Amino acid sequence: MKISIKHIFIIFLLFFVSFAKAQKTTINFIENDYKLALEQSKTSKKPIFVMVYATWCPHCNKMKATVLKDPAVIDFFNANYINVMMDGESPTGKDFMKKFRVTSFPTFLYLNEKETHLYSTGGEFTPEEFISESKKALNPNTQLPYLESQFNDDIRNSESCLLYLNALRKSIDRDKTDEIVAKYLSTQPKDQLFTAINWKIIAFGVNKLNTKEFDFVLDHQSDFAKVASPKRVEAKIVSVVNQSLKHNMESLDSIGYSKNRILAKNSNLTKVDSLVFKLDLQMYEACKCWDKYKQTTLESVQKWAWNDYKTINEITKIYIQHINDKEALQSAVTWAKRSVELNDSAESNFSLARLYNKTKDKKTAITYARKTKAIIVAMGWDTKEIDQFYLDLGIK
Template sequence: MKKFGSAKNSKLQFEKEYNDSQKTPSMKFTIKHTFFIAFLFFISFAKAQKTAINFFENDYKSALEKAKSSKKPIFIMVYAAWCSHCSKMKSTVLKEPNVIAFYNSNFINVMMDSETPIGKEFMKKYNIKSFPIFLFLDEKETHLYSTGGEFTTEEFIAEAQKVLNPNTQIPTLEKKFNEDISSPENCIMYLSVLRKSIDSDKSDEVTARYLATQSKDQLISPINWKIVAFGVNELNSKGFETIISHQNDFAKAASPKRVEAKILNVVKKTLTQNINYLDSIGYSKNRILAKNINLAKADSLVFKLDLQMYEVTKSWKKYEQTTLESVEKWAWNDYQTINNISKIYIDHITDKEALKKSILWAKRSVEINNSAENTLLLARLYNKINDKKSAIENAQKAKNIIIAMGWDVKDVNQFLKELGTK
């Protein structure tokens, strides 16, 4: 058996050597060469997996030309250097491999700096008012979809997938809505993408057109509440008038809290936008509408927004008048708001009677929260009316609190020095 096994092994060895001998040097080289090519292909393939989205940097014109030739839609991220949300998206989600692969495969990509000349022109053209904005256009520059803010990786890809589906593109949803304006389903689908887009200003008009098709019997329903909740954003709009005039009815269809929250949201959004654009005339008009709601929470909100508006416009007389009229009504238990008012009075108000009134508010702040900050503000207000004794007394109280907390007394010591103490 052992001998037979040896003979068999010898035969196999002979066949192997014979087969090898039949391979020419060129064949052996070809095999090695094939393996080498395969290895190079693998390396090239690995390198082909991009480590970044292929962005045209501030070059929309070139991107548009490439979109026309490739028939791919354009993705534009509009950002500002100071925008923390922009920086976070750029440093996290936009560097994810699956995001990179998806956007490089499906879009021509542009990174647009809003502070460059071309960026400013682009923002004006597409009515961009916030950052970051993610805008999708086709090769004819038709607005297909847009959104903004921060997203997770999965959300960011899901948003882009809506662009690739004609049924979820803005032009399709707009067309369906216009074909049957009375359809709540068409309206809400259109509003759901419109309200987060660069054309969100159109939401109020769309909502008003839909509501005009509804009879009194049809108006109050859960889906119509959802439509006004989605689509109403402006105080001066038919939709907001509808909410106010049917507030109790909508409260039954939704809930009193949800209706109240929507009203306050519209008040805040409208007036804040006026503040951001320093639109004093628009603010005054919308403020009247907000006050006419006769809702205590809205009045309280308007008071705080008034203070913001008068501060950014440096309207110190209006600031003084508003605080004298309303602090005890709307901020009496809010020491943080009182503190902010105290700081403004120290820096900008000179009327002695108004300053004496502000001391009463500052005392209330100390009653609510006996902190070093609150007490030191009270001391500074006393100093503003030249009551040195009370200023020193309260500054020393503030210093004692600071020492007890183990904090730095440098600032309070400097103030005491200014007051003439050692």
């Protein structure tokens, strides 16, 4: 059977198309070269999509392994964007993060050829959600510059304010939300502040403790509870406290932490006081402020941790390692006994044994050491640590 040149050409063409399609199994990412992506964007007029990641980030790795390998996602991004993958811990990645004020992983940033910030978000998504979010960066009406201009054209407009805040709070510019809320609320008549949409604006946009807007929420909790609910108002206050104090903790800003702590306590909410106690423990441990750690625990363990054996065990470990005050150690013994009552585990008994040893009560320390080892042996766990403690106590 003779095969014409035409038939050969058709076969070759089909093979080439099939091969080309098979090749599109990944997004065409440029690795760690934002300048090259910018040049390609200027030439192609396509916007730039940047994923900023860290190798240790589980959310980044999950997105890479699943969503970014989805065929629909691959086709969408290859068709619509110049795609860049930036390792946030590389030198070029660090420069990029500093330039665009990226502070978390993964961050997904959308820019045009003029480096205008069109849209951004972060975290984990399904393929459908990821495409939906990325389409907003292509739509002029959902891009941040347009939403900002709409808000600025009529600051009193609650709908445009809410739309702008909703985009901002997911973006790298989320720290602007408090400023936006302040501008908006300043235009509202006092007798019309307590509405459902104003509460949404506050819930979306108030994120800092040291602002007039947060003070306003504290002073009018009952008013906002009527248009939202007491639980939602309380949850918002707790969230703001948590964000602000954790931000101080991450930077070891003890002065800022102390100031914000005072503001937080003004809420007079039980959940806030409980949260502040736990954050205090983390902050003072991180700063190695053992006197403050001791003072906080002596004042508050029985109030905020008396039924929480995990927290008690963490506190007793700190006392064993860093606290030498005799009276404080006796208090720690009381807490450790409570932990054993709540959870008669090897960890609880071992902490109590070590505390008794530190307070020079060797006899009682041996009693709880033996109990600890019996639990460990029964569970089939490694006895190395308790065996060493046996040697320290002189137990045969």
